[in-house]
Amino acid sequence: MKISLNWLRDYVALDASVDEISRAVTFLGFEVEGVVTTGAPKLEHVVVGEILTRGKHPNADKLSVCTVDIGPAGGVKTIVCGAANCDAGHRVPVALPGAVLPGNFQIKQSKIRGQLSDGMMCAPDEIGLGSDHAGLLILEGKPALGTPINDVLPPGDTVFDIEITPNRPDCQCHLGIARELAAWFKLPLVYPQEQFRGEVGGPARADLLAGVEVHAPEDCPLYTAHVITGIKIGPSPAWLQERLKAVGLRPINNVVDVGNYVMLETGQPLHAFDAKKLGGNRIVVRRAAADEKIVTLDGKERALTPDMLVIADAAKPVVVAGIMGGENSGVSADTTDLVLECAIFKKQSIRATARKLALSSDSSYRYERGVDPHGALEAAYRAVDLILATAGGQVVGPAYRVGGDVPWQREIVVTEAFINEKLGFAIPAAQMRAAFESLELNVTREEPTEQPARGLAWTVSVPSWRDDLDRPIDLVEEVLRLYGTEKIPAAVVQSPGLLTDDDPIVLFNRRATDYLVGHDFHECVNYTLRPAKEVAAWTTAAATAELGLANPFVEEQSHLRPTLVGGLLASLQLNQSRGVAVSRLAETGRIFLERNGQTVECAAVAFLLAEAVDERSWLKREGADFYAAKHHLAAIAAAAGVDFARQPLTPLAGVPGWQEGQSAGAGDIAHGWQARFGLVNLALVKSLGIKGKVYAGLFAILPEKLSADAARRRFADFSLLPAALRDVALVVDAATTSAEVQKALLKSARAAAGNTFAVEKVAVFDVYTGPGLPEGKKSLAFNLVFRSAERTLTDEEVNAVFQKVQDDVVQTTGWQIRK
């Protein structure tokens, strides 16, 4: 809100500098968003002078030598001047030796090109009036010679743009800010004194207003109306126009301007009707009827609903209550009789209506935040005074007051010790009490507490405009504000130990990210909200629908992400499109998966391995493949406490986003975690404009399945004796998996070795298809490692077991040994 310094000075004699006032406002708890100063600053030794003569400077073409009369006290001075308009007869500002002009420009008697000059005649910018430097400031109206220049120039003003926090509606006006500054600077606050105090002079004019009815008292606890007749609409006086213009309001006419002025002074909105336009001479405060409409002052037709409060005449709504008047009843140039409304509306009602109509005004802004329930009458009186003063007329009876005085009494008891305990440092009791009283939080009782160590106890009476103060802790803030938050003393951080660790999700993310970064991945951060099209590429249509927001802001951020890979592909595409070679990207974050018909929020880690298509290198490395993705995924699973090697893997067939035959999955989010990895669907990658193949991996886990404490590993003893190695190759169907064969071999080997010695390892080391094998077959070669903990194995016993293994596998599976 814009606050004028001149205006503030009506209520408090501020003589602090603008910087000091800004600082005070800031530390009182209101952000100063801007300060604009208009008019000339205070200038010493700058007076009105008249140019008597103008002569050419003997040594400079562009300079003149003038004689200037600065009045009886100063006499006539000789001044060298460079301005084109320094003609005889002009009265101008003259800065004499000793003057200090804006920019710390010190005026001295000096020689200019050999010619003595006793001062300087000034252009507007030189005395701080804007930026005009075209010529000397010509003072119109023959001001007396020698007058200090500030007495001649229009007074300047400083306007602060202040952000008022929502808890302080009482500061949405000049009196509110003045009250705060008076408290800060320890100055008295002077309230405007109204002449009118509610006594009605003229006769009752039932022909103008015969009655006021409030049908919705819960939304309008107080409605007052005064009738003023015989007014003359016209422009406001200059002082009033200046005030409004200073704070950014356009003067309209005397009546409207007074309404605005009083609102900006007291925070209480007012409304004036043309009395002749009130149908049936009545005012009815009621809810709108269904299908009722009103054309508001901004020229728009508004459809009203029955929850909205309106001010109506006998027939029709004339104001959307507290928000905006209608075109049908406003004050116009020929208005002579008016009804002045000053009312209290319930803030929730105004807020709901303003929001529903998407209509707000200075009035609704204040009502929504709450106005002083006891300030309405004072504001009405103040407005009557000003209307009578600026538009003439007289108040005629009766004065209407519907609704009672909203009851207000609030007292808070607070002790000195309580305040000091909350602050953690001591403020003298006298200073606390002074802080309360300076804010008109009157102390109605002061007494020692029952426990002497707790100091004094105060009963503080809270004024009606401070609805934000309700509890002792609220008063702690008031004391601290006036004491000054800058004076909070330094201290050492108190840090007794706590027996907790970081959340398991945090530990998991940290481990996974460190692994990936350690493996040359660049960690990315993408938006959680994705376009529907991207989401649909990674999940079913039904699941996509479940992930949609009710109120997306933009189309490309409408759905929760079901994968991190979509975002990583977007990052890959962006880099490729910018010609930045990129290969490894990774991200950790939340994704949203379908589980038993519900959506679940999962912790997830994803990476992608892209062909660095744009990179040219003197030495070519092998590209990524499916097994690289598998390798990294296993490491991420391990970071979540999942032993990936023990998990059955399923080929992904028809899973959105993944290339069938080139990708696999493990786990199921229904059981707590899920992994997907392999080649990203080629068509999808192509449709995104990405060049080259992309392998990726995604691991997702329910946060509640992550555990901080991994089971501690136990040491397993191992044999120091030599191993016996044997190799065997089996010819199997092309579709048979390595894991299947490995499992069969291991089973046979264990059976053959029995308890004699251990089968340490059965591991595939070669996969072959081609010449020498029948069509549709492949050969898988395995390495078998046998070892005993007690002795070195003999060839004979190992050979015997190895033979049994081969016989057994062939017999149980039908696979052939490849010789």
Next chain:
Amino acid sequence: MQEQLSALLAKAAAELPAVKTRPEFEAAKARYVGPHGELTALMKQMGGLPKEQKPVVGKLINEAKTGLQTHLDAALARIADAELAAQLGPAVDATLPAPDFGPGTHHPLTLVREEMCRILRKVGFTVADGPEVETEYYCFDALNTPADHPARDEKDTFYFPAASRFGNVSKKSPEEKYLLRTHTSSVQIRTMLKGEPPIRIVSPGRVYRRDTTDATHSANFHQLECLYVDKNVTVRDLKALLDYIFASLLGKDTKTRFRPHYFGYTEPSFEVDLTASHLPKVKKPWIEIGGCGMVDPTVFEAVGYDPEVWSGYAFGMGLERLAMLLYGIDDIRYFYQNDLRFLKQFA
């Protein structure tokens, strides 16, 4: 005998340096010291010598044997060296670039978050986490936000359709709507409901506002909040924490100041400004960095803590804003584009 031994040594000295390979060497060795070698043959003649000559000749033979072994060792060492040298290619050009991608990089938001968490861990804060999809209770009600507060408006907060069901985000009451959390303060509520005081947590995380994306606004961004609950916690303690955090982060000359402000969930509330030297692209003496305050008694009541017994403070700030300040980044959108030229600059 002496002449024969000398001749044998001379022959070995001439012949062995020319031996190039291990098989050649083994053959040569056999010719000298093998069972049928020349030295072996000479040694066999010892048996026929008169007894008094034996010590003399024995000594000569031993000397010859040692000499021969020296030649053999030298030849073997030379062959072993040659074998190793054969494994090497030409000398490398150390100035050629490594063809591998990398090193990997942490995102600047991760770097700043982890640095803040480390600083806070030193004074006993542990990292807490909570869901990003929240309910009205945890995001607003429990934090003393009035039912008609503008922050709840559909203009400012993302909501999910009434039919949405989130299996692992608990609701306080069935009629609550799901939303995307607008601040990480919901983690404070969940942490307080789950455990008992004292509490000291830092909750970094992603938050959402229904806002136009521009250089300083983003539809999702990250916050970091601290919550401290204990007995006798004071405003001065809060100030001490902020002083500590920013002096640790930006150097000992860093100062913070509190400006009174308003937040529904703290009382009193403050905005925090800091001033520090050497911050890139900063022109103002004081920079607003976050908000804080003493936990409002209403919040304690909402989670079942007795406000007469427990007191506490909370502090929150934007991580993007902090990262922008620390690194001199002037557009928030860079954090979400993941241009490698950006990502590689920070770690």
